[in-house]
Amino acid sequence: MTATALARAINAGLRAAMERDDKVILMGEDIGPLGGVFRVTDGLHKDFGPDRVVDTPLAESGIVGTAIGLAMAGYRPVCEIQFDGFIFPAFDQITTQLAKLTYRSLGDLQMPVVIRVPFGGGIGAIEHHSESPEALFAHTPGLRIVAPATAADGFTMIQQAIASPDPVLFLEPKSRYWDKADVDLQAEVDLSETGVTTGLHAARVVRPGSHATVVGYGPTVKTLLAAAEVAAGEGTELEVIDLRSVSPIDFDAITASVQRTGRLVVAHEAPTFFGPGAEIAARVTERCFYHLEAPVLRVGGYHTPYPTAKHEESYLPNLDRVLDAVDRVLAY
């Protein structure tokens, strides 16, 4: 076990995947000698060479579109889109091509493509550098969307994503890149399971509790754990669930928890309107109607463009906004 930052853990996971399978190719802007703008690919260009760690032209649609062709040729491309707000030029290739080629070919073609995207805010960046576009992609059948919240998950989930026969949007919470945790970088990762109850898409109860369930993924998990700590000081035990996957969502894990606690708060940085929380609230209402003691509440971004850095603390689902929602579900 080594105290490792999330960015370094993903780096180690990429390295393990590249060592395991020489068909794994990294491609993106500035991922070579620079190591990526967040240094997630640091050192890989040096060790694997420019054919395995490819500095591409500055063209997001081109990155994803050529990755599709490489996948057809038997490779496993791992694309890096430099920032969340720059993924939109590739939106067409991701949603009309990457997501659908297996379906269109009746399974004759597989698309083992991973698209890594640093996502979310909280780092004081300028516009287009802090967005959470996951709902736009979760609405597209054929894609898998995951987001690690911890260094350990960064290490294992990137390897599982690369092993997936389906395309995976791998969202990296950039505000947590330098959070350290103990990770066993020598551990063998189970790459066999792509189902929802174990493996890449399984949610995890990261703190048990009995009074209300709070769920999130990626950057909000840390906020939810902080909220649970504060709430515990006030006598409220929150059960914190790290979803880890936005598509599919591990509804069995959520409903099992809500059936015990009767209350649910969902938090994410993506805008609340038509966001992942809306889907979770609707499905949990269908599954747990008679167990719910309060309506499912959501804490997310507002219906505004991602704000300027000096306003993002108000926009993000921060500790106070989560605790306020917890107070409201407990008040019913």
Place this chain on the structure above:
Amino acid sequence: MTEPLTVQPGTASDPTTIVQLLDAEGHRHHHPEYGPFAADLDADALRAMYRDMVLTRAFDTQATSLQRQGELGLWAPCLGQEGAQIGSAHALAPRDFVFPSYREHGVALVRGVDLRDLLPLFRGTRHGGWDPRAHNFHLYSIVIGSHTLHAVGYAMGVQRDGDVGTGDPERDRAVVAYFGDGATSQGDVSEALVFAASANAPVVFFVQNNHWAISVPTTVQSRVPLAQRGPGFGVPSVRVDGNDPIACYAVTRAALERARSGAGPSFVEAVTYRMGAHTTSDDPTRYRDRAEEDLWRAKDPIARLKAHLLAESLADEAFLAGVDEEADELAAAVRDHCRTLEAGPPEQLFDHVYTAPHPLVAEERAQMTEFEAGFADEEGAR
């Protein structure tokens, strides 16, 4: 009115001129740069090209009729473009990989795809119909220009596999992307050219400039001949008479050999004409005049190769009659097959959304199965 096709001796270094080896009257012409690339076309090869053009036209005409009769939801005719498609496709080796647009019916034929398998997409029973890897012929791409990037990526894979520049004809491979004049305006095509040039990928961009992007003329897509796009990206380009199957064969063969040798990408603009509608949904009489169509009808690729075959005694009337008979049989088989195409059970729509199991798809499939079973009970009770 679109620009008249002025034929000049074309060279790869001057994409403003047009390569032609067989004129509209069926006369062969010498071409210093590309003539040698067609020198291997003997009587058998020319007859095979003629046959494939006639079969393609018969198939295409039949499919258009089937759409008019309500058997297909839509059809994208390739009438008039047989020369560009058959000529270029005959230059391909089996190991080369093709990324078509959605009207490359002639290329599909040459690649060995059963033409009947093109129908399910248009009849609405399947999104595909053939295994792309079985024929090295990708699925049709409906999103304009999207597949040019896939072609470049695939070519980058070929390159990584070491299957270029070995000098071994059994190993070296190339990739071709077919697209239209309208597609050249798409950003993806420009990005594909950037990636291809940057990676020196073994890919051939084959544009069929059929002069109309649905109802919009090529002049709206580009103020210069499309082949002039290539050099700006560092991709050698050539303009070819697209209704001349021999010239299309020659320039494509040259581009493929270049790609397979490791010399990098090429851009071919085949200047042709779509004699029919863009698809069966539009009405060309609204956007172009009859005189223009007549001008191009006189350049018909099948008529000109037929004239050549007869003038040079490379084929006789018995051969031509045999091809016509084969075409009639194909058309009849296509018609019969089309009517047998039916969609499977509704639960089939959940197949292949993902390769690995996905709980949401499984849940919704179960919901639909249960829902549909409810109707079965009702029918049983009657």
